[in-house]
Each structure stands twice: as structure tokens, then as C-alpha cells.
Amino acid sequence: MKGFVSDGDGALAALAAAAKLTSMTQKGDELDGDVIFTTHICPTAPTQPHDPVPFMGSPVGIHTMNAFEVDKEMDAILSIDTTKGNRIINHRGFAITPTIKEGYILRVSEALLDVYTQSAGKLPVTLPVTIQDITPYGNGVYHINSFFSQRLQRINRLLV
Secondary structure, eight states: OOSOOTTHHHHHHHHHHHHHHHHHHHTTOOOSSOOOOOOOOOTTOOEEOOSSSOEEOOSSOHHHHHHHHOOTTOSOOOOOOOOOSOSSOOOSSOOBOOOEETTEEOOOOHHHHHHHHHHHSSOOOBOOOOGGGGSOTTSSSOOSOSHHHHHHHHHHHHHO
8 A cells, every 4th residue: 555644644743843843943932941753754664454444554663662752851742643544533634632641531731722723723623532542452442543542551661
């Protein structure tokens, strides 16, 4: 298969945000603190059959990626993921999930909703998340995607 896969949206957004911050810095605008961008781009990622859409794999092992995704010095992590193969949300643009911290699903951040409105010029779209979405992936229960469970498990392992 050839084409831009759904997982590529996160990598593209990370690169675009890094380019924007670079441009801002060159113009004299600076943020308080450091910003760390990580992503993984692979032009030969394998695909696996899956309904309703094929899944993309990775030639790099998850443990290798874990070592580079989270830094103990981070105050917050913004992760970008695409969920195209589901019927829960079908929206062109972006959506914001509730904050997930230490196994708790908290309310959607008002500050992020403001950023959404200011950047998109329209009312925010939110993606519902349930407890089962943050349980270990592969446990037989429905997950909107593998993102929450895998990312949270990685973050918890690396920050302990």
C-alpha cells in the first residue's frame, strides 16, 4: 500500500509545530521553558489487515521508541494521534480529548478549548474517552485506538 497513513498526521503536526517555533524564535519570540518534539517517520512501514481499515506497523521496536519519547524533565506531554477507522468521531480537522493523568480521565481543559477556538475559528470538537480506552491494549475490550493505553503505559514506566 502507498499513501499517507493516519499515523502520519501526528508526525506532520509535530514537524509543523517545530517549524513554527523555529520561525518564532528567529523573529525574537521565545517561550518560557523548553519544548521537546519527538516523532518517527518511516517510508516503508508495514501494514497489517484489520477492519475497518488496515493498521500500520513499525520496523522499530516499541522499547526503542519508548527510550526517545518521554523525558523525565517534561512538565507536560502533548501527543497527536489520528483515529480514522472508527464511528465515534468523523471530523475533518482536529479534536481534543480529556486530560488523562495518573489513570484518571479528567475534564477537557478550558485553556485547550480556547486555543482550539482561536486557531480553528470555530467551536471545539472533543473526542470522548472511556476507562476501557486506557486499559492495556490487546485485553479483548474495545479501544477507540491503541494510542491511549500504549502511550500511558510507556509514560508510566519511564517516569517511575
